[in-house]
Amino acid sequence: MTVQRMIGGAAALGVAALVLAGCVAKADVAAAEALTVTSTDTTCDVSAATSTSGTLAFEVANTGSQVSEFYLLASDGLRIVGEVENIAPGASRTLTVVAQPGDYFTLCKPGMVGDGVGRAAFGVSGEAVAVTGDDAEQKQQAVTLYAAFVKDQVEKLVPAVDELAAAYVAADDATARTLFPQVRAYYERIEPVAESLGDLDPKIDYREVDAVAESLDWTGFHRIEKDLWVPAQDALNADGVTPAWQDWAPSTPAERQGYADTLVSDIAELNDYVHSDEFSTALDEQGVAGISNGAIALLDEVATGKITGEEDWWSGTDLYDFVANVEGSKMAYSLVRDFAESKSEGPALVDDIDAGYAALEEQLATYGSWDAGFAGYAQLTDADKRTLTDLLNALAEPLSQLTGTVLS
Numbered sequence: 001m002t003v004q005r006m007i008g009g010a011a012a013l014g015v016a017a018l019v020l021a022g023c024v025a026k027a028d029v030a031a032a033e034a035l036t037v038t039s040t041d042t043t044c045d046v047s048a049a050t051s052t053s054g055t056l057a058f059e060v061a062n063t064g065s066q067v068s069e070f071y072l073l074a075s076d077g078l079r080i081v082g083e084v085e086n087i088a089p090g091a092s093r094t095l096t097v098v099a100q101p102g103d104y105f106t107l108c109k110p111g112m113v114g115d116g117v118g119r120a121a122f123g124v125s126g127e128a129v130a131v132t133g134d135d136a137e138q139k140q141q142a143v144t145l146y147a148a149f150v151k152d153q154v155e156k157l158v159p160a161v162d163e164l165a166a167a168y169v170a171a172d173d174a175t176a177r178t179l180f181p182q183v184r185a186y187y188e189r190i191e192p193v194a195e196s197l198g199d200l201d202p203k204i205d206y207r208e209v210d211a212v213a214e215s216l217d218w219t220g221f222h223r224i225e226k227d228l229w230v231p232a233q234d235a236l237n238a239d240g241v242t243p244a245w246q247d248w249a250p251s252t253p254a255e256r257q258g259y260a261d262t263l264v265s266d267i268a269e270l271n272d273y274v275h276s277d278e279f280s281t282a283l284d285e286q287g288v289a290g291i292s293n294g295a296i297a298l299l300d301e302v303a304t305g306k307i308t309g310e311e312d313w314w315s316g317t318d319l320y321d322f323v324a325n326v327e328g329s330k331m332a333y334s335l336v337r338d339f340a341e342s343k344s345e346g347p348a349l350v351d352d353i354d355a356g357y358a359a360l361e362e363q364l365a366t367y368g369s370w371d372a373g374f375a376g377y378a379q380l381t382d383a384d385k386r387t388l389t390d391l392l393n394a395l396a397e398p399l400s401q402l403t404g405t406v407l408s
Contacts, residue, residue, distance in 0.1 A: 053127060
């Protein structure tokens with residue numbers, strides 16, 4: 001299982017109507033009987049590959065040896081329409097969702113890590129379903145879906161980091177260099193969550209200049225990055241002043257093992273947190289405002305770090321982080337878009353935000369893709385950077401109004 005395959009399908013994140021569980025009139029419920037799903041350690045068999053729009057019930061039986069999850073994903077492969085987790089071996093659980101017409105994917109995730117097994121296309125035909133019900137219930141469902149997205153990204157991050165760490169320790173630097181930007185994408189899509197955990201984000205993702213400024217031990221992705229892309233003797237650090245080789249030398253095998261173990265441990269801690277009651281409580285307390293603010297924060301990450309080329313100083317893989325931040329931002333936005341649009345000033349605002357994301361994505365696509373890879377940041381001209389900056393600013397202005405509109 002390669003990281004590149006796990007990321008596939010995430011590049012085009014569409015903004016679609018929010019699909020909510022339990023918020024539909026009985027007259028709109030699909031007449032079809034419940035769909036059955038059998039989850040094993042290696043397969044995910046769904047009794048049908050199509051259904052009619054409305055309320056769908058997936059009865060999931062885990063016949064494997066590991067705790068499992070079942071997902072219904074949107075056509076982009078990134079947005080989660082519904083999921084049911086913690087299905088113990090021998091147990092069954094039911095996922096109930098209101099599905100609009102369209103293309104989806106089903107998959108199971110035995111062990112609750114990695115990209116899952118048995119991914120299969122699932123089509124929904126029929127008429128659009130009118131979503132009704134209590135506004136508070138729908139907002140809580142948006143929070144639930146965002147929590148599922150965060151957990152899914154971190155669950156994929158765990159084995160991806162294991163793979164990167166193993167290559168780094170084995171001094172298989174060519175493999176590690178290929179994996180590095182792909183692995184980081186999972187983290188970059190949900191980075192504000194880690195940033196809320198005190199020193200965890202600094203340990204995982206601080207640049208050297210940040211660690212030095214705060215007198216911290218420098219560990220994490222960027223410490224490994226500097227070993228993988230050894231700086232030239234006359235290179236400068238990200239501060240643009242300090243010689244890159246000052247007080248530094250390539251890590252010994254023992255040091256590599258230590259940095260790898262630390263990163264693996266820190267990501268495991270992040271995984272434990274996003275599956276904890278503490279995380280659920282924090283998201284519940286923040287509500288849809290937390291989701292909206294997360295969309296804004298991820299775009300800020302691009303504007304303050306990626307656009308300058310200072311994030312991945314040695315590898316020049318900033319465009320991978322750039323794209324992942326935008327994907328995570330747009331994912332969060334998609335969950336609160338309908339709430340914003342329902343306000344008096346909302347339609348014009350979401351039109352501006354939709355157009356902003358579309359223009360930014362179109363420009364980013366000129367520099368590559370997840371499948372083909374993205375250009376090194378040094379290949380971008382000053383004109384390219386000005387164009388990206390202008391597009392970021394054009395999106396940031398209406399997006400900054402999102403939280404206030406959602407809560408109005």
